[in-house]
Amino acid sequence: MVSGGRRLSGSVMVGGAKNSALKLMAAALLAEGTTVIENVPRIVDCLTMGEVLEHLGAGVQWEGSTLTIDTSNAAGVETPYELVRKMRASIIVLGPLLARHGRARVAMPGGCNIGSRKIDLHVRGFERMGVQFSSEHGYLEATAPSLRGAFVTLDFPSVGATENLLMAAVGATGRTVIENAAREPEIQDLAGMLVEMGAKIDGAGSTAIEIEGVDGFEPVRHRTIPDRVEAGTFALAACITQGDVMLEDARADHLDLVLDKLNDAGAQIEAGERSIRVSMPERALAVDLVTLPYPGFPTDLQPQIMSLLSVARGTSILTENVFESRFMFVDELNRMGADIRTEGHHAVIRGMDRLSAAPVRALDIRAGAAMIIAALAADGTTEVFDLYHVDRGYEDFDARLAALGADVHREREPSPAGLA
Ligand code: UD1
Numbered sequence: 001m002v003s004g005g006r007r008l009s010g011s012v013m014v015g016g017a018k019n020s021a022l023k024l025m026a027a028a029l030l031a032e033g034t035t036v037i038e039n040v041p042r043i044v045d046c047l048t049m050g051e052v053l054e055h056l057g058a059g060v061q062w063e064g065s066t067l068t069i070d071t072s073n074a075a076g077v078e079t080p081y082e083l084v085r086k087m088r089a090s091i092i093v094l095g096p097l098l099a100r101h102g103r104a105r106v107a108m109p110g111g112c113n114i115g116s117r118k119i120d121l122h123v124r125g126f127e128r129m130g131v132q133f134s135s136e137h138g139y140l141e142a143t144a145p146s147l148r149g150a151f152v153t154l155d156f157p158s159v160g161a162t163e164n165l166l167m168a169a170v171g172a173t174g175r176t177v178i179e180n181a182a183r184e185p186e187i188q189d190l191a192g193m194l195v196e197m198g199a200k201i202d203g204a205g206s207t208a209i210e211i212e213g214v215d216g217f218e219p220v221r222h223r224t225i226p227d228r229v230e231a232g233t234f235a236l237a238a239c240i241t242q243g244d245v246m247l248e249d250a251r252a253d254h255l256d257l258v259l260d261k262l263n264d265a266g267a268q269i270e271a272g273e274r275s276i277r278v279s280m281p282e283r284a285l286a287v288d289l290v291t292l293p294y295p296g297f298p299t300d301l302q303p304q305i306m307s308l309l310s311v312a313r314g315t316s317i318l319t320e321n322v323f324e325s326r327f328m329f330v331d332e333l334n335r336m337g338a339d340i341r342t343e344g345h346h347a348v349i350r351g352m353d354r355l356s357a358a359p360v361r362a363l364d365i366r367a368g369a370a371m372i373i374a375a376l377a378a379d380g381t382t383e384v385f386d387l388y389h390v391d392r393g394y395e396d397f398d399a400r401l402a403a404l405g406a407d408v409h410r411e412r413e414p415s416p417a418g419l420a
Helices: 018-030 044-055 088-101 120-128 159-169 185-197 228-240 256-264 299-309 330-335 365-376 397-403
Strands: 009-013 034-038 059-063 066-070 103-107 132-136 139-143 151-153 175-179 200-202 208-212 221-223 244-248 268-271 275-279 315-319 339-343 346-350
Touching (some): 018 034, 018 044, 018 066, 018 159, 018 185, 044 059, 044 088, 088 103, 088 120, 088 139, 088 159, 120 132, 120 151, 120 159, 159 175, 159 185, 159 208, 185 200, 185 221, 228 244, 228 275, 228 299, 228 365, 299 315, 299 330, 299 365, 330 339, 365 397
Parallel strands (some): 009 244, 034 221, 151 175
Antiparallel strands (some): 059 066, 103 139, 132 139, 175 208, 200 208, 244 275, 268 275, 339 346
16 A cells, blocks of 8 residues: 655665676576675575575575575476466576586466566577477477587667577577677676686676586676666655655666656755656656667566656656556556556656656566556556565665655565465
8 A cells, every 4th residue: 555645765785686696696507616695685486586596496585685596405406387477587597508418498477567578599509509399298308419509690789588598509509709798797798707706708898708518517696786676666655645765776877868868857966876866846847768779768668657747747758668568457457547558569658747646567577566656646646566576676666766755665476376
């Protein structure tokens, strides 16, 4: 339950990046021994990835936000449907399993709430490296008697495909080049850890990554980068309440375009070395934006900024270029009095003077955060259902908003089966 109208102020510590931590955890499979990853958010998705590793035979231990992964007995090669169903990013273990064991059996992910999310780019890239695929009973069986380096050009700079191929290539024979690679900071974080483990990688963070395969990897201790999407989410929550919030342990260099857009909307931004202060002195102004792979505006902040623009002065045009069905939450926002029309991958958002509280559903992680942000500015008390989606990506979101002054109260809803 969120009662709107409170101005957010104070400071909030940004956690480790979910989308980095998941891949760093998978990378631990490459080395035999004990890998330690710091600054891992204790969110449902990371717990699920922990279960995936345990299923493969690894020992996984949490101490606060430090995760210890012991792969000494990780001889497994199969990731079952019950885990992939909870989190499709589980397929990221394909790359390291192929590099270490030459085979993997991974349940095929189904659809999800933000689009069909295919894995064809992963598969095609692996095939270039000599991997043979077959599928039966919902499982993808991958075998690579000899994993060899290859030249791979991705049709689209897919984050997951770049990471999966990267983790296979570091253990393949010879040289791999990934062209049209994704450039997200999380990929640089992963490449950084792989290099610490002994991999030879050039160009991570650019559109062409070159990898020279090596024979073995050492377990290391690595710290996850701060979560730019979580930082952006809190920044947008601050802006919609015309608040003033200090984001601690946030990296402005990972949020360039987001901060520019907030600035265009009227926010004042003070970027420090490891912090960002965001304040919004008056009602936001409309801004147009287009989501694109990094360094473009992140699709993972599209729903949250839509909430802000729905109460901005003027009309904004937003174009979603990364996921085909990422406007499904718009109907929920319109139920709160927003005026948003969508056509294909464009949305026209006419800023309203106010939103009004209504019962709404969290349709996915980021759409759920967007509902809560909208509720912070709405008249009355909004009830947000299906919060388990939000728990997949944000640690204690309600408590941290409350610490900034929001009137947020959580009633525990029963989790769906398997998401305890
Ligand atoms: C990752 C992030 C997600 C973010 C997305 C884009 C994780 C765990 N998740 O997801 O939060 O929103 O990057 O920044 O890191 N595609 C294909 N074929 C493929 C792979 C992707 O067509 O084989 C398409 C997808 O359907 C989508 C687009 O490419 O339309 C982007 O997907 P991708 O970059 O792969 O996203 P994920 O790695 O799944």
